[in-house]
Amino acid sequence: MRAVAVSAAHHLVDVQVPDPQPGPHDLLVRVHAVSVNPVDVQSAGRGPTGGDPKILGYDAAGVVEAVGPRVTRFRPGDEVYYAGDIRKPGSNAELQAVHENIVGRKPSTVDMAQAAALPLTTITAWEALFDHLGLTAESTGTIVVLGAAGGVGSMVTQLAKTRTKLSVIGTASRPESSRWAVDMGADEVVDHHQGLAREVLRLRPDGVEYVFSPHSAANVGEFARLLKPFGHVVAIDEVDSVQPLKAKSIAWHWELMFTRPMYAPEDDYQGRLLDEVGRLVEAGQVRSTLVTRLGPLNAATMTEAHHLVGTGSGSSIGKVVVTI
Structure with a gap:
């Protein structure tokens, strides 16, 4: 072949x-x-x-x-x-x-x-939302979806809006990316280049419950600011330290969709x-x-x-x- x-x-x-x-x-x-x-x-x-x-x-x-x-x-x-x-x-x-x-x-x-x-983005999004974060049809609150116009971010947004009661704040930096994120179901979109925590807290002054992240390395400190105590981050990339999250007892979850095929x-x-x-x-x-x-x-x-x-x-x- x-x-x-x-x-x-x-x-x-x-x-x-x-x-x-x-x-x-x-x-x-x-x-x-x-x-x-x-x-x-x-x-x-x-x-x-x-x-x-x-x-x-x-x-x-x-x-x-x-x-x-x-x-x-x-x-x-x-x-x-x-x-x-x-x-x-x-x-x-x-x-x-x-x-x-x-x-x-x-x-x-x-x-x-x-x-x-x-398939790959759908499985990643599903496992992130429903396995790691444990969300259900009755779950409420707000999730921030970094890279909401990307392949995985698009599916996280769609599944969160279809299968939960969450509000979705997407991040995007270009007009076309913002339009796409809204088309996928995002309730609001912020420009992370303007300061992720500042922009999210402008919309949710008390903070949010959840973050989905494909871009974590430079944002752990931002997550610590914008998440409520006992909040959750689910990430699909690599990061060296999550120490800034400890004071608020924020949980960190890794998602790799290849884990099940490899180990189960x-x-x-x-x-x-x-x-x-x-x-x-x-x-x-x-x-x-x-x-x-x-x-x-x-x-x-x-x-x-x-x-x-x-x-x-x-x-x-x-x-x-x-x-x-």
Whole structure:
């Protein structure tokens, strides 16, 4: 099969590799579309751990071509979407073997590209809100969503507005980013470049209960100011110290959507999660965050996609998708 891989020289290259063979619980998926996330760009920058090129890519949508002997949830011909497993060859290929437990049924009301924009950011947002923060349909208060126009921020906003009673304050620094965040459901938007804590406290003088953060390193002190005592931060990036949060007993949560595939492969939580979000998409309660379509899938197109996405600096809006 044809695929796009990262070489030892950190370049994206076209390769031909043997077709993957599905394991007992695997689906063999013919990939129709993939989306690009900052983690793809970061992985390309690191290059492969060995000498052979490594196939990158996580988000994908496609059609099941074959199933392993122990698969129970899917059959050939099913349309699916998923975010993959960081330990295995990625989705930037014509075919991919993926465990059925982390696969959802593609929403019927969107095309393959629109579906491919969803899985990684949706799982990240869902686990952040409902697993780490423990939010429910009756939860109230305010959550500040940093990078509200980005892929994950867009899904955090949509799910918070769809499945809780929270008010959402998004952060954005450009007019087009602010408009996107409002379109996603943000009740208010602040420019974090004007001082994050100052701008949030201007709207909520007593502080807020929750923060979702993909941009933590320079903001821990700001979080300590804008959060109420016993508030919560859920972060998807790295930071060296959260010491400023101690005085208010503010809780810090890490979210990594690859944790379940790595440590609990027998758990079908993420597959069921994607099925539920698929129903929300079909009901018109959640929308795809696809903004840019590129194609076909080859090294030149993927290099362009990586350039557009960058490394998650917060300047991008929505998702970039490459169709095969």
